[in-house]
Amino acid sequence: MAKIxxxxxSVFGGAEDVAQDVITQLSSNGHTAQLYLDPQLDDFLAYQNDTIVVITSTTGQGEVPDNLLPLYVALNDQFPLMPKLSYGVISMGDSSYGEDxxxxxxxxxxxxxxxxxxxxVAERLDIDACVSFDALEAALPWLSRFLKQIV
Known part of the structure; x- marks a missing residue:
């Protein structure tokens, strides 16, 4: 099974709640899953031959939340090529703030x-708070497809 x-x-805990449920689903399907709420570059690089899932809300003008920003900046600055990394992204936002x-x-x-x-592994999932009151409910079909693609 996969190491994920x-x-x-997360800003207000919504993405963290979804992530907790994703961890439960991954684990119940036999995968080894670890949650990172304050991720560092070394944490991320430990998966460069495995699989990662990024679950993030969006802040302000479409920015990365403060707890995930240091990882984003470090990846952007060091730019480590990771051709063996498989990934999925669940993105949470509100379309009323504008498409950009x-x-x-x-x-x-x-x-x-x-x-x-x-x-x-799967196309990015964008969850619109204007459409989906329950982000986990919106994420479950995506997660099901994701699970079928990973080993």
């Missing part, structure tokens, strides 16, 4: 991971 790191960017800001943090992470040559 779940890296969370909506799910901006997840979009930024997805784009950077692609530039680092990581391979997406």
């Amino acid at each position: 790191g779940v890296f969370v960017g 800001r909506y799910c901006g943090a997840g979009r930024q992470f997805d784009e950077m991971l692609q530039q680092l040559q990581a391979k997406p």
